Amino acid sequence: MLRCNARVLAAAAAPVVPLVVAAAGLLSGWLFATLLRRQDHKTFVFARAPQLPVRALAAHDDAWLRGVVNAIAPLRCPWFDVPCVAYSYTIEREVKTTRKDKDGKEITERSWKTERHDTEAVPFELDDGARVVVDLPNATNEAMTSLGTDYETSTRRHSARVLQPGATVSALGVLRDDRTFGPLAEVPLVVTSATRAERVRAAARSEGWLFAMALLFPFLGGSVAAGLWLGGDGPAWAIGVAVGGAAMAPLWWLLTWNRFVRLRQQVQAALRQIDVDTKLRFDLVPNLVATLRAAAGHERELLTRVAELRAAGGAEAAVHAEATVLQSTRQVLLLHERHPNLKSDALYRDLHDRLWAIEEKIAHSRTFYGDTVTEWNVRIAQFPASLVARVLGATPAPLFAAECAEALPPRLA
Secondary structure, three states: OHHHHHHHHHHHOOOOOHHHHHHHHHHHHHHHHHHHHHHHHHHHHHHOEOOHHHHHHHOOOOOOEEEEEEEOOEOOOOOOOOOEOEEEEEEEEEEEEEOOOOOOOOEEEEEEEEEEEEEEEEEEOOOOOOOEEEEEHHOOOOOOOOEEEEEEEOOOEEEEEEOOOEEEEEEEEEOOOOOEEEEEEOOOEEEOOHHHHHHHHHHHHHHHHHHHHHHHHHHHHHHHHHHHHHHOOOOHHHHHHHHHHHHHHHHHHHHHHHHHHHHHHHHHHHHHHHHHHHHHHHHHHHHHHHHHHOOOOOOHHHHHHHHOOOOOOOHHHHHHHHHHHHHHHHHEEEEEEEEEEEOOOOOHHHHHHHHHHHHHHHHHHHHHHHHHHHHHHHHHHHHOOOHHHHOOOOEEEEOHHHHHOOOOOOOOO
């Protein structure tokens, strides 16, 4: 009777295993797809922020800064007693456990158990020639370095990771109304020892891995489930691979479609950022023109062109207008070379610095727009993603002219 019941249960359970495997594969794919969507937005936020000097920051600017850590009120890391602005400190004690193996022999295993773990962080000044206070307690701190392990006794040890004054770090964040640099809205505060370019590349690599994982698990789940369902022999596994590919295809289409939708939104957002920055440029023009007319009145033709600068509407208009606009603004940034007396004019120096900062932001916005458009144009042309792009009605976006990538004149010393 018991043997009969066992056979009945085994027969009933047999179809359930492939279904569980298939469901696990689909659920894992959905989880990675969710993580991919979040990582895609994170990468966009990282890449959108320009690398700026502290002097060029204006209120609510999101930017990457790079400079040296200066402690305002340094901490002391416990046990190691080193000055720092952040630490993560751990005390561990060795514990012994005894177990018996399959032959009944006692085996003693040693491991380390955490007795205490402390973390603390304080704001610090980031110095690149100018200074800004970084709100480190509210940051994702990726810049910590290890102090190693110090054994108090053979069974007790201390370890710590710290961020010390004098370290060179990069920080992504926003200049807030209280003139501190920290997280705001969708922009986090990230402090890292990597450069901006290295951190953006790392975020993009994570995005690629998540895309691959989101497709791999449904494929494996479908393949294994079909192979088990069909008996698990050679032909069954060959059919299983085909079934796994068929299970993966709709998810690939959905992920690729969503990626195109997000990328199109990012192209539009990048163009809107250029509009915002060029609006700041235009708002600065009246004061700049008034100052220059007083100090260099015979530059009438140049000043007339500067006074007529406008933020062009639409991608095509903005792309075609920017090269002409740049010729005028770069000449303005170099006017002090033809008129040395301007260097002593405090108002001109202030306006020059503000215009230079705006042009630096616009230059980054153009580069970011160009990178986003290049990715868009390449993706819609590549097979098989081009099939999805055709259904979506995607068309190539315009790029800025090569002369827009020329370096800005240097800031006034």
